[in-house]
Amino acid sequence: MTAALELGGLRVDPPVVLAPMAGITNAAYRRLCAEYGAGLYVCEMITSRGLVEGDETTKRMLVFDELESVRSVQLYGTDPTYMAKAAQILCAEYDVAHIDLNFGCPVPKVTRKGGGGALPWKRGLLARILEATVAAAAAYDVPVTMKTRKGLDDDHLTYLDAGRIAQEAGCAAIALHGRTVAQAYSGEADWDAIAALVEHVDIPVLGNGDIWEAADAVRMVEETGAAGVVVGRGCLGRPWLFRDLAAAFSGTAETTLPTLGEVTAMMRRHAELLSEHMGEERGCKEFRKHVTWYLKGFRAGGELRRSLGLVDSLASLDRLLAELDPDEPFPVGELGSPRGRQGAPRSRVVLPEGWLDDADGSDCVLREDANETTGG
Known part of the structure; x- marks a missing residue:
């Protein structure tokens, strides 16, 4: 320890x-x-x-x-x-x-x-x-x-x-x-x-x-x-x-690797907290930059990713997240790989x-x- x-x-x-x-x-x-x-x-x-x-x-x-x-x-x-x-x-x-x-x-x-x-x-x-x-x-x-x-x-x-x-x-x-x-x-x-x-x-x-x-x-x-x-x-x-x-x-x-369902719950919580601090419209816009990082390696389609990158309300976020497969396992191939700017x-x-x-x-x-x- x-x-x-x-x-x-x-x-x-x-x-x-x-x-x-x-x-x-x-x-x-x-x-x-x-x-x-x-x-x-x-x-x-x-x-x-x-x-x-x-x-x-x-x-x-x-x-x-x-x-x-x-x-x-x-x-x-x-x-x-x-x-x-x-x-x-x-x-x-x-x-x-x-x-x-x-x-x-x-x-x-x-x-x-x-x-x-x-x-x-x-x-x-x-x-x-x-x-x-x-x-x-x-x-x-x-x-x-x-x-x-x-x-x-x-x-x-x-x-x-x-x-x-x-x-x-x-x-x-x-x-x-x-x-x-x-x-x-x-x-x-x-x-x-x-x-x-x-x-x-x-x-x-x-x-x-x-x-x-x-x-x-x-x-x-x-x-x-x-x-x-x-x-x-x-x-x-x-x-x-x-x-x-x-x-x-x-x-x-x-x-403990999260399933996609658990990741979407984190995404929702993140957007919710941003909305509490900034107001819903600005909070959802701030959240957009995080979508690619959250979904890195998952099988989410390009159109859905683009829509998530334009989300402007918690309601629209909920509708889009519902399209993802909650049982999809975490992409273990992403473990240990660099994230963010390089x-x-x-x-x-x-x-x-x-x-x-x-x-x-x-x-x-x-x-x-x-x-x-x-x-x-």
Whole structure:
């Protein structure tokens, strides 16, 4: 049995974290995943500047389900002052219990401004941001963690230095996605890098990358010594994965694969929760993006899939779901296969001019957008 994850005074048992994903991990999806298993479920990433300046888009993202007793938010930013102020707002006004900082996003519109996965190259700036944010959250006894990647590319690795800086700044843990920024979501995650970081720091390390099944999570922990796992794309269309993860970390080896009937019940529940939080019309539109993930590998016909992708009410969803065969077994051929975005590695990482010339960046000043939304 794997020990619970301790983040300051916050206990996470089993040591499983739902990764924040833009447009995915809203209050409805977090609630749905939590209904299948315990763990920590992180809100979509928000920007520090957007929060501090009262941006309406940012505030709309900070919605929590009524049963969400442990509020966790991922914060993005490049300015220590904004990050500290945003952390203070999250703690004082939104009653969050955990703040995660995004230094892993590989999206060009973010890295070209020095943010996300590009920022750890500037060791001095990273330290200033972490120290300021940890200090602001410490006044409320709220733990701060950080998420990062191996580095910009194989020639510009940053994760070991980032781990040391996170530890010295007082972070409660560091999560490492075992890919570089250049890889984005392509190729395979490097679990050896996660193991190396575990050996390098004394704070808990969470492993992220290529966890498609519960067995993958257990194997990652066993092979790397990680204190827990962060699950992102593997749970798309599969909120029940958290049930399997909870069972696996408790020592139960069995995996319960849902029939198509059980999957349609999850789909209906997901759309229902979205409708409760957003209103039925918007909630059903938000649900459309999940249809392909839920039905991946099942025999649902193309016309039915297209109709589900245009659903605009719970009643129409019910009519369409009734056309599916509830007894169809789960397509075992899909087990272990990648889900969500993948793509190809980038030939180069888009960075600010002269970014690589100075690896310290103690005096670096960056401007961030108020409504940046992405994931790492």
